Amino acid sequence: MIRPRVGVSSCLLGEPVRFNGGHSRDRFLTDVLGPYVDWVPICPEMEAGLGAPRETLRLETSPTGPRLMTRTTRIDLTDRMTALARERAAGLLPDGYVFKAGSPSCGIRGIPLHRTGGGPPANRRNRGLFADGIINALPLLPVEDDGRLNDALLRESFVERVFAHARLRELLDAEWRPGDLVAFHTRHKMQILAHDPGLYRQAGQIVACAGSRTRPRHELVDAYAGAFCRALARKASPGRNVNVLHHCMGMLDLDPVRRADLLKVIDSYKAGLVPLSVPATLVRHHANGQNAEYARTQTFFAPYPEALRLRNHTPAGR
Template sequence: MKDKRQLIASTDNQTKSGIMVGISACLLGDEVRFNGGHSRSKYCCGPLQDYFRFEKFCPEVAAGFGIPRATLRLIGEPHDPRMVYTRDQETDVTEQFHAGYQARLEKLAHLDGYILAKNSPSCGMERVKVYQPNSHPHDIKSAGLFAKALMDRYPHLPLEEDGRLNDAHLRENFVQRVFAHHTFRQQVLTAPSVKNLLAFHSQYKYILMAHSQTEYRGLGRLLGQEHQQYTINELCDLYLQRFMKAISKPASRGNHYNVLLHLFGYLKPHLEGEVKQDILNTFESYLQGYVNLATALTLLHHYLRLFGSHYVQAQRYLSPYPKALGLRNQV
């Protein structure tokens, strides 16, 4: 039988997709939890495996804590907690834990996202309890130590917890961010130039507008006169930072509605009044919550394929990820 440390460090090449996503090993069914069990995610092991190539890792095993192992917890100040054993809080294992993941942390620049195990003192992205000396948790929650190090080292990388992926809006937003991050790396970072940045910005115009019209305009200014004060690498890094922050939260229904109307503007010269009104009524039904986003977009996309320019047909908003994922059927 393979050593479990080798098992959790391996890469799963389930598909030919070039989209590499890191993941807590327990979420893929590896029996690496403190009790020798796993936290297998049906969604990660199901639909997402068709589109992502997962790289699994368990920082607690990598730090040599063993399987099974005594439970761990965070103690001290929420902004700078320490890691100890739950039943032996005099034994501080913080430095041992950090040493276990450091080499791995420096080899993740090729990833386009990361899915973390919720509530874990090592991998929890948020809402991780930090305990006081009286064994009561602070009101302020923290991130797990590995998750915090990952966020600090790769601030642009899309992250999500497995539990939050049960929320349709958070799930759709995470997958969109992963595909956008991948597209940026492929279209811009492989050959950094202002031209390639402008092409990316053009394709993602309406995705940006759905999240923040202010930041869409701000990034446009950055690529205009403002870009001259930066080197191309600085410009790419700054653009990616601001872009990923702008789309970091799900877009509101009202913002989507406004984008639908903007895109509808390309069709007005080509459609008769009754057809126009049918489309607008569908948009209104979406705004009121009677139909999902996919319904409104399917109708709009049909007419854009018939009458839309190459520019509008190339908008990533119309197809930010494979439609087979069905994500917009639920938002």
């Protein structure tokens, strides 16, 4: 399986780059996910020349938009941080990014925008300045912050998107032919369907044009990548997962007893009694046993390394 390249706030890997000279090591990132990805650690404050420890920063209002300011010495870092984000976005080409939550440079949500003259914050709905630059430049990039990755469902969704993005990048970086795109889409059909049936149909229509000359190659690539990434950005629901499990079960030649047993397990997942890993493993087991090529090669059943064990939460107990 391909190793994704993932941008990450350096402090989350244990580097002592925080404002107080410490770090915010995240053990899921370093110990669990780390063996399967190639990290691209970035600390925008350090790259902007601030050092550690350093004066704290905050976002402030201005007529031209949020400004990133040092709290005491009143140094305006906005242009420096904006240029750094633009430079990093142009050279990164990552498959995902994990930002430090709550940071005025790296936070991706809920950052206070302070009034220059004092008083309560104007609002608390902002992104950090560096993160905002990265996300605006790479809108299809899977991004999360370390705080939200404590949620089992959000964690699974993010990791799934990262590995899917890496597989798409691997395909498009090579000298692919129309048949390669068709094969890629075929393997990912059930995974896309579990996230967004509408974009599933749209992606299929785009792939149907792959062998013709009616659409320039770069337009075809952009259209498919957009549909693929937008689909996976929609969270898969238990109902759509059940739909996919039924689709794949319909491709199998099961006797009445095995079919009834599998349906019972799928219903238990739908009711929130067992995690998705249980019915998915059973369907894949039957597909492998029957050498049902289409079903057993679907990325829905192995969207990321199995050792990550990210599907072991139940829909009702997330």
